Amino acid sequence: MSRVSPGRFALLSTFVFVVIAAPLAPRVARAETVNADSVAAAVADSTLAARKKVSTNGPVTVYEESYPGEGIEGFYWTFDKAAELVRLLDKTQRDKPLDPLRDLFGFDIVLPDTIRALQDSVRAVADSILAVTIDVGTGFDPRYRSSYVEQKDDFRLSHDFDTSYLLTRAASINLVASDGNTFNESTRKFTHDRTLTPSFTFRFNDDVNSSLSMSRSDSRQERLASAPGESDLVENDADNTSVTARIQGRRAENRLRGILLGDVDAGIGLSGNKRNYNTPVSRGSQEQVSPNWNLKIARPHDAGRFSLDYAGDLGRARSSETRFADSLDVGPPPTRDLNFSNRFNGTLDQTVAPSTELRLTGGLSRQRFQYISQVDSLRGRQETRNQTSDQLDASLTSTPMEKLTVKGNAGISRSGSDYDLERRLFSRVVSRSADSEVNYEPWEGGKVIAKFERTAEDRDYLNLQAGQVKARKASFDYTQRITRNVNLDAGYFVKLDSFFFDDFDGNKGDRDLLYERANFVVRYTPIAPLNTSLRMETRQNQSVNIHPSKSADNKTDETYVIEPTYTLRVGKASFDGGFTADATYSVYDFKEASNFLVRRFATRQKWQQAITDRLSTETIFTYDLNDEGSYTRSSSATGRLFARSRETRRHKESLEVRYQPRRWLRTNVLYRQDSDEQFSIQSGGKKTQTTERDVYELGCGINVKRRLFKHVSLDLDYALTQKRGDRISELEKRFYNVRASIEYQPFAKKASDEGTVE
Amino acid sequence: MKRLPRLGIRGVLTLATFALAGSQACLFFETRTPDEGGGEESFWQPPTSPSIIVTNLEVAFENEIFNDYRRALTSDFAFDPDDADSFQIEIERPGERVFTNWTRDVEVQVAEGIVASAESVSVNFEIGTEEILGDDRLLKKKYILSVIAGTGTSTFQGEAWFYTRQVAAGEWFIYRWVDIRTPSDPPSTSWGLLKGRSRLPGS
Secondary structure (H helix, E strand, C coil), rough: CCCCCCCHHHHHHHHHHHHHHHHHHCCCCCCCCCCCEEEECCCHHHHHCCCCCCCCCCCCEEEEEEEEECEEECCCEECCHHHHHHHHHHCCCCCCCCCCCCCCCCCHHEEEEEEEHHHHHHHHHHHHHHHHHCCCCCCCCCCEEEEEEEECCCEEEEEEEEEEEEEEECCEEEEEEEEEEEEEHHHHHHHHEEEEEEEEEEEEEEEEEEEEEEEEEEEEEEECCCCCCCCCCEEEEEEEEEEEEEEEEEEEEEHHHHHHEEEEEEEEEEEEEEEEEEECCCEEEEEEEEEEEEEEEEEEEEEEEEEEEEEEEEEEEEEEEEECCCEEEECCEEEEEEEEEEEEEEEEEEEEECCCCEEEEEEEEEEEEEEEECCCCCCCCCCEEEEEEEEEEEEEEEEECCCCEEEEEEEEEEEEEECCCCCCCCCEEEEEEEEEEEEEEECCEEEEEEEEEEEEEEECCCCCCCEEEEEEEEEEEEECCCCCCEEEEEEEEEEEEEEEECCCCCCCCCCEEEEEEEEEEEEEEEECCEEEEEEEEEEEEEEEEEECHHHHHHHEEEEEEEEEEEEECCCCCCEEEEEEEEEEEEEECCCCCHHHHEEEEEEEEEEEEECCCEEEEEEEEEEEEEEEEEECCCCCCCCCCEEEEEEEEEEEEEEEEEEEEEEEEEEEEEEEEEEEEEECCCCCEEEEEEEEEEEEEEEEEEEEEEEEEEEEEEEEEEEEEEECCCCCHHHHEEEEEEEEEEEEEECCCCCCCCCCCC | CCCCCCCCCHHHHHHHHHHHHHHHHHCCCCCCCCCCCCCCCCCCCCCHHHHHHHHHHHHHCCCCHHHHHHHCEEEEEECCCCHHHHHHHHHHHCCCCCCCCCCCCHHHHHHHHHHHHEEEEEECCCEEEEEEECCEEEEEEEEEEEEECCCEEEEEEEEEEEEECCCHCCEEEEEEEEECCCCCCCCCCHHHHHHHHHCCCCC
């Protein structure tokens, strides 16, 4: 089989389709808006109103696709960032699990990675806001919650209580308490954590708040005895007591001698804490007093905005530690530590031309930290660590003409760490990066995205890892609506990572790793209920070790994939399936005898059936057949031959029945069977079975989400699974997955409509 | 004969840009030419089962083939230490958050650092157990890691939990590695604690 490199494959397929598709495009009636990444933080209402909603949990909503390939995993997703931020900033909603997303047959939908990444970014923003927010609260609203989670051999039980009480309209006292235990039956690890935090908040006026809080936390981790005669072992034991006082203020539109300075946020605080810890090898304590401060200035100007952020702290600490060496206590004198931290960040946003935005950001950080070192040194035990970090980034976004957007980013950063005693941890890293992206819609229904990125990192260490790392990436994606029923996606991606070590013979790891991928997918909807697609892909993974002692392992893996799939909706039934054929050739540069070929044929068929509004089933069948063997040529004059040496067959069947007698109650029963066989193949084609494994699984589950009384709500997920078969561990033969929580909020302002009586 | 519609100036410019970019792009992605070695075995086996990918990782680590070590891990790889080791590292390196954001690149760099500081390393995994987690597999294996340096041999013991999943062509790769500290006589430290001590700042 002649092989085509991913690069040539990508150029050829794209050229062919662009030439064919472009003349057809003007003939297509004006297509609906294509949202290529299928994630819209704020999608036009008219677009969403026309879509069929499948499921929602509040911030995330899932719709059916308007045309195949529009979305991700067969669905069109939207994520409401503003709603998610509001939820995370509300302490009564923040920790509540969201409702699961389910398809039209009631089965769970898995969140794609793009949505998870958006959720994580919004959570990071919420956490940063909460960290500097002083909240007086809205009244007396105690809340108690207990939750229990059991997953196979892992157990967690936690209790949480929080409340605030308004003394006056401007002052409140708050109390947060939590207690949690975890235990793992396999590792015998047990942990116990408790935290108690009372606080007082006072609002001077709308712009100035203050708080005083005290916190006490205890944690303990043990390994429980697993056999008679053994004793429990305390792995660590720690407590921490802290007191924090803080004033935070804000003033808008400040002026100095008539000159606008901007909005100012400033705060000052003082914290003190004492920490004690015990481990099997040491016992220690640290006490620290630390004033801290922050200042933020934000100033808008013509066609732009400037902001400056500064935060700093200074700490005086005293640390002591005793190590248990042999039977003697060995304790150095306590150290007196001086720590400080200063961080500056500046941002300039500017519209430099019509449809062209520029953003410059810069940051500077200096930190010094002292502590007791674990290293024995004639210079004593006090370690001093100095850390520096500088960074400068620029980004430009421009829309020079309709349907063309160009983005560019460039950055440089430098970071370093210096240690007085542990010199081996010294580091200086300088990074430079640049990337660009072009989004272009050259004709109707077509979209091109081209990206290019380059990074270089200089690593300066006091060991053999000093050197340079360089990376280059490029990608090209083309989407085309050919007709109302035919859609094309083509893409090409290439990445080269190169490692250069200063001592070529000392560290023999100099290497290059080249990865290329080219694919195209054609989607066709011949009739409304039937969607089909054909995906073809080729990948090349080239591993190049430069040093002669390592280059024997240099090889190139080439993978070729062809995958037709279909989805058919008939009444209350849905069928989807796919067939995959792929082959991976591993060809060594210098070891012809080690060449290898792995081939696979696989199919997956799924049938979902809604029997009634409350009863549905899902049946899945998969079959995998793969073989492998050497792929070598006997002489330079002949082609390579495939000599099969092993074959693996695997098939899996599963059947799940879901019954939902009430809106707040779901039950399910699941049966699964998993079988695989391996054969070795001798010359002449004779097969001998080497392994056979059959596993049978039966499970049942119940899910309840209901308000039991006016102020008490229950959330329960319970599943029991039993397995039989070959090489099943004792743990897997029978286990539970349980998640239960009960919440009591006697003065909740409104009752939720979850699970109310029908 | 029916004439084909013209592409138009935008279409021609688009095609020309693609062709030019494609032809020039190859120059940026050329690999270096290695020096040919000889006589060594090659170690990578096609990972058609979870146990083979763990063996590939082990062999790549012992033989300092870090391209293969990296290939055994998925792009979303994460490492989780034992809580006790995490606590110990927080005492030894306070404020550094050593185990935070432990990606595949960090894992490879730390493995390189461990090997670079030693004359040789040797890992022995016991057979262990394999659990089915939906479509994934969890392999639990006790290990003994020996790091031989000029000052002597250091031994690290514990249990490694490898979460593996099947990617294209039926091959298995590791997406999560959990290290468990186990009791031993005499007491020894775990591979996870060694990793925590070996990670360089800024990596």
